[in-house]
Amino acid sequence: MSIDPFDPAGWDDDGPAVPAPSAPAAQPFYLDGLNPEQRAAVEATDGPVLVLAGAGTGKTRVLTTRIAHLLHQNKAWPGQILAVTFTNKAAREMQQRVAALIGGVAEGMSWLGTFHSIAARILRRHAELVGLQPNFTILDADDQIRLMKQILAAEGMDEKRFPARSLATLIDRWKNRALTPDRLGSEDAHSFADGKGKQLYAAYQERLKTLNAADFGDLLLHVITIFQNHADVLEDWQRRFKYILVDEYQDTNVAQYLWLRLLARKWRNLCCVGDDDQSIYGWRGAEVGNILRFEQDFPGATVIRLERNYRSTGHILAAASGLIAANEGRLGKTLWTEDEMGEKVRVVGYWDGEEEARATADLIEGMRGRGRRLSEMAILVRAGHQTRAFEERFVATGLPYRVIGGPRFYERQEIRDAMAYFRVVMQPDDDLAFERIVNVPKRGLGDTTVQQLHVMARARGISLHHAASLIVETDELKPKARATLRDLIGNFARWRAAARDLPHTELAETVLDESGYTAMWQADKSAEAPGRLDNLKELVDAMAGFESLSAFLDHVALVMEIERGDADQDMVTLMTLHGAKGLEFPVVFLPGWEEGLFPSQRSLDENGLSGLEEERRLAYVGLTRARETAIVSHAANRRIYNQWQSAIPSRFIDELPRDHVQIEAQPGLWGGSAPEKPFGTALREDTFGTRGLSPGFQRAAARTIDLPVERMVATDNTGDDFVTGERVFHQKFGHGRITRIDGNKLDITFDKAGAKKVIAAFVTKA
DNA sequence: CGTTTTTGCCTTTTT
DNA sequence: GGCAAAAACG
Numbered sequence: 190m191s192i193d194p195f196d197p198a199g200w201d202d203d204g205p206a207v208p209a210p211s212a213p214a215a216q217p218f219y220l221d222g223l224n225p226e227q228r229a230a231v232e233a234t235d236g237p238v239l240v241l242a243g244a245g246t247g248k249t250r251v252l253t254t255r256i257a258h259l260l261h262q263n264k265a266w267p268g269q270i271l272a273v274t275f276t277n278k279a280a281r282e283m284q285q286r287v288a289a290l291i292g293g294v295a296e297g298m299s300w301l302g303t304f305h306s307i308a309a310r311i312l313r314r315h316a317e318l319v320g321l322q323p324n325f326t327i328l329d330a331d332d333q334i335r336l337m338k339q340i341l342a343a344e345g346m347d348e349k350r351f352p353a354r355s356l357a358t359l360i361d362r363w364k365n366r367a368l369t370p371d372r373l374g375s376e377d378a379h380s381f382a383d384g385k386g387k388q389l390y391a392a393y394q395e396r397l398k399t400l401n402a403a404d405f406g407d408l409l410l411h412v413i414t415i416f417q418n419h420a421d422v423l424e425d426w427q428r429r430f431k432y433i434l435v436d437e438y439q440d441t442n443v444a445q446y447l448w449l450r451l452l453a454r455k456w457r458n459l460c461c462v463g464d465d466d467q468s469i470y471g472w473r474g475a476e477v478g479n480i481l482r483f484e485q486d487f488p489g490a491t492v493i494r495l496e497r498n499y500r501s502t503g504h505i506l507a508a509a510s511g512l513i514a515a516n517e518g519r520l521g522k523t524l525w526t527e528d529e530m531g532e533k534v535r536v537v538g539y540w541d542g543e544e545e546a547r548a549t550a551d552l553i554e555g556m557r558g559r560g561r562r563l564s565e566m567a568i569l570v571r572a573g574h575q576t577r578a579f580e581e582r583f584v585a586t587g588l589p590y591r592v593i594g595g596p597r598f599y600e601r602q603e604i605r606d607a608m609a610y611f612r613v614v615m616q617p618d619d620d621l622a623f624e625r626i627v628n629v630p631k632r633g634l635g636d637t638t639v640q641q642l643h644v645m646a647r648a649r650g651i652s653l654h655h656a657a658s659l660i661v662e663t664d665e666l667k668p669k670a671r672a673t674l675r676d677l678i679g680n681f682a683r684w685r686a687a688a689r690d691l692p693h694t695e696l697a698e699t700v701l702d703e704s705g706y707t708a709m710w711q712a713d714k715s716a717e718a719p720g721r722l723d724n725l726k727e728l729v730d731a732m733a734g735f736e737s738l739s740a741f742l743d744h745v746a747l748v749m750e751i752e753r754g755d756a757d758q759d760m761v762t763l764m765t766l767h768g769a770k771g772l773e774f775p776v777v778f779l780p781g782w783e784e785g786l787f788p789s790q791r792s793l794d795e796n797g798l799s800g801l802e803e804e805r806r807l808a809y810v811g812l813t814r815a816r817e818t819a820i821v822s823h824a825a826n827r828r829i830y831n832q833w834q835s836a837i838p839s840r841f842i843d844e845l846p847r848d849h850v851q852i853e854a855q856p857g858l859w860g861g862s863a864p865e866k867p868f869g870t871a872l873r874e875d876t877f878g879t880r881g882l883s884p885g886f887q888r889a890a891a892r893t894i895d896l897p898v899e900r901m902v903a904t905d906n907t908g909d910d911f912v913t914g915e916r917v918f919h920q921k922f923g924h925g926r927i928t929r930i931d932g933n934k935l936d937i938t939f940d941k942a943g944a945k946k947v948i949a950a951f952v953t954k955a
Numbered sequence: 956c957g958t959t960t961t962t963g964c965c966t967t968t969t970t
Numbered sequence: 971g972g973c974a975a976a977a978a979c980g
Contacts, residue, residue, distance in 0.1 A: 276970075305970050330969085405970055472968065572967045594969090635956055747970075767968045789967055807968085830965075831971050 219257045219290055223250075230493045231255045233460075234264055234432070237453075237487035239480070240462040243524045244509070244813035245500030245773065248462050249279075252434055253286040255460065259432050260294060267297030271430040271452065273304050275437045275470075277748050279771060280306075283436070300430070304445050306747045308408040312415075315422055319411045324616055324739060326402040327746035331605070332621045333357050333404050340392050343647075344385070351382045360390050364406025365474025367413055367444040370394060399652065401618045409444045416451045427455035437770075438463030438483075442474035450486070459487065465520050466513050467810050469767060471796070471803045481520060498524045500773050502531025504849040505819050509812040511846035516802045533851040534812065534819045536842055541826040541833075545780050546582040552820065553588065553761060556776060563589060567762040567774040569811050571787040575780070576763045583761070593764035599749045603710065603721040604728055608745060610700050614684045615739055618652040627653075627677065630709035634677075638670045654678070680704065693738040697729050766811045777815035782808075782823045783836035808841045821845075 220228055230240045230251045242248035256272065259265050274280045280302050288295040300307060309327060316323045328336070337353040337360075359381055363373065370391040378387035397403060403411060416423040433453050435441070438461035441449070453459040461483065468477045484490050498506055506526055513519070539545040553566055568579055576592050583590045598604060606629055612622035628634045639653075645665075646656040660666060661675040684700050691699070701707045707725065710718050735741040762774070781787055788804035796803070812819055823838045 303970065408970090469968075470970095473970080574966050631957075633956075637956085749970085765968065791967065803968095828971095 217258070217261055219254050219261070223247075223254065224497055226493055226495050226497070227251050227254075230460075230462075230495070231258050233491050233493065234259060234262070235458055237457055237483075237490040238460040239438075239483045239487075239490055239492045240460065240495060241480075241492065241520060241522060242462050242464055242495040243498060243522045244464065244467060244810070245498045246495035246524070247499060248436075248464075248495065249283065249286060249771075251495070252436060252462055253283060253290055255434065256287050256298070257291045260291060265431045267294060268299055269429060269431045270298065270300065270434065271307070271432070272298065272301040272434040273307060273436065273449075274301075275303065275440050276771075277303055277306075277750070279303075279436055282771075303747070304441075304448070305405060305408050306743075308412045308448070309743060309747060311412050311426065312403070312408055315412075315415050315419075318415045318419060318422070320398050321403065321411075322401050324401070326400070326612055326616050326619045326622070327408070327743065328397075328402050328404045328621070329599075329746060329749070330357075330405075331600075332402075335621055336396060336400075337393065340389060340396060344389065344392070346382060346385075356381060356386075356389060356393075359386065360393060361406055362474060363390065364404075364410050365442040365444055367410060367447050369410065369414065399618070399650070400620055401616060402621075406444070409448055413444060413447055413451065416448075423451060424455075426452060431456050432458045433460070435459070435461040436463075437467075439465050439468040439477055439480045440470045440475045441479050442476055443479075444474075446476065446479045457487070464522075466516070466522070466806055467770065469770065469803060469807050469810060471799065472792075477518075481518070494522055496522050496524050498526045498528075500816055501526065501813060502528050502817055504530050504533045505812060505815050505817075508534040508819070508845050508849040509809050511849065512805065512812065512841060512844050513809040515844050516805055518802075532818055533849055534821060534845060535851050535853055536845070537820060537822045537853045538838065539822060539824045542578050542781075542824045542828065543582075545822050545824045546578040549579065549778055549780060549820075549822070550582045550586055550588055552778075554586075556818075561776065563759045563761045565774060566776040566778070567764065567769065567772075567814065568778040568780060569764060569766050569769045569814065571766060571781055571789060571807070573765055575786075579763055579780075589758065589760040590763055591758075591760045593762060594768045597750055598724070598727075599745050601721070601724060603724055606706065607697075607701060607725055607728055608742070610704060610706065611697065611738060611742060613654065613681055614688060614696075614700060615742060617654040617681065617685075620646075620653045623653045623657075626704075626706075627674075630705045632673050632677070632705075634670060634673055638666060638674070641665060654681070688738065693735070693741065694729055694732050696738065697732055701725060701729075766807050769814050770810055773814050773816055775816045776818040777811065777820070779808075779811050779819065779821045780823075782821050782839035782842055783827070784839055785836055786827070787839055788841070805841060805844075808839075 220231065223231065224247075227247055227250065230238065231254045234255075240248070240251060242251065252272070256270060259270060260267060272283065274283060284295065284298065284301055287298060287301070302310075312319075312321075313323050313325075316325055334353050334357055337357050338348065341348060341351060341353055341356065363377065368377065370387055373387050373390070378384070380386050382389065397407065416426070430452055433449065435449060440463070449459065461480070463480050465477055465480050468475060468480070471477070479486075484492060501509070503526060506524055510524055537548070539548060549568065553563070556566065557563060568576070570576055573594070576595070580590065580592065582588075599608070606626060609622035609625040612619045613626065617623075624639065627639060642653050642656045642660065645651075645660055646653050649656070651659075657674055658678050661671050661678060666674065680703060684696065684703075687699065688696055707722070710721050710725070713721075732738070732741045735744060784790075787808070788801055792800040792804050794800075812821075821842065823842065824836070826833050826835050828834075
């Protein structure tokens, strides 16, 4: 069976606002094989719909089938469907699956993408309404920080006391909540740097405007501002998007929520799919409240629960369900499967991280020997750096592996440099880019010269590039610097002119050549240089797939990764739990389930109970990635910053329902410790034996003396609080003085043994 | 002005 | 133990 051909004219963005009358078919093929709930979710086309889709219940299938259904029923043209996802990965997958379902018609789905990429497209069309030009630059996190530093410096603030990072985080948070500087509440306005928060935010926005740039948060926020202030523009977009679909609704923040609500107000055909139990982006401003409140926000909404799991076997599903049940404030779902019970979740304890890596590699090899493919196995970690121990082991044993989400292509120095050149060509006022490359390669335009440019730019309120073009006509610079700068400005002018008729890939090559950038790496004798040249070539190759240089710049800013063709090789996958959302593997390893690591101490400290619950959802996401085998592990000792720290098993291990878990103690290691809690007693003081103290650690110990005492509270085994500076006694190390308290870990300078890191429970007050 | 050495901070997760 | 920024050096 095939779909009726659609009129290509309707695929265009500017297709008819009202689709042709519908001609329903009897039983379209794409509905085959859907369960009743899935089918209901597909067929409930009109009005607000919330699909609560548990892990592995066919969420993406529902979304893609729904799109096929809307098109097949002639409810809308492809260009009238807005489908937003949270990640590029999800967008790509949906695009592919829609195409697989309905063929070429899917190419007309031009409004399928991430929140940010779609917002950027809308913003380009109305940039002038918020004081930007249509060719504005999208700044990434790195640019953002650098800009923030300049602002803090300009305000004469101490970078040590008020780090640019913190301000950036704060402003991001405001933007996630759709707060422009003028909308900040008085509490927020004073929350940074002695009440200067609001002022700094305003200064930052002002600066962005002169740079003709927008950061990630602005993409959404500016669109909201435009929608709120220009009814006609809003009306236009509302009319266009007859049907709106949202993936991972639980991850939306306030700004995204407002954005959706504005767009959906006319037709009210908003279908949100999500799972409150998989909300793991709270730290980035996601509001679980959005999904919990859906029915109030959109009265008359249809709510459909998908609870039949098609992914995992019984024990795994039960273990995950049991774990997540410990969270409060859930919408509640009861996942079930017709699959067999299968294997229990295995919980293994190891002596240290190294053994964990070694044993995991052995398990992987064993399974491979029994016919499993490596690509069927994944190791999911809490934090990116945890992959390292495994990588080292895999390299040593020659086990093929791939790390997803490691250092990214666009973050490499040479790529950022090249991009900076392109940015200045497209957008001369992009000071951040200009500053990055004025002296790369070295051309004798150092700090002194750049400072002069800054002075002039600030005095006249113009960009560095503009200032440079003026200053070369004066005598303010030394003749040499002036000539070099004039050359550079001249080059940019020429490249800009060439951009009009030269294909953009050729332009890119010209720029990299004539600027001397390629030559710089060719002359470089270091080991990385050839790789960098390869990367530059790859960058230019990647550009070929885009219509124009500006389209490419947008892509890089928004997608930030380059398609790699190594997907077909048989390798073990290593990635973070966050990165694994939406994926599944027959075999999943979940290492590092230890208190402090997972749940992450920082998350607990900063967000208390809600932080813990988010960590628990992360654990739930991890478990539910597994189809047949899930192996949780924890190590009693781990080396962090080159010192040994001991840890107790994660509370999440205790929360796994006993009936669905198989605890495997390491034979011989512990002389037969109790299998229910293999390492509850593993807190042994000799794990802190840091004989040769590294310089770094000595420095660390030395500089902690004058730390503030407040909120640095740890508790010993009797429940007493410690304070820095207090005298304590340790069984092995003797008497000493506390220099620093971090959670339950103490830095102590012992009278005899020197500086050590010790867990509070091992010392008593002297 | 550019290179080498020392220091600080670090490890949550990402559009 | 590693990386980026600051500081010290040539």
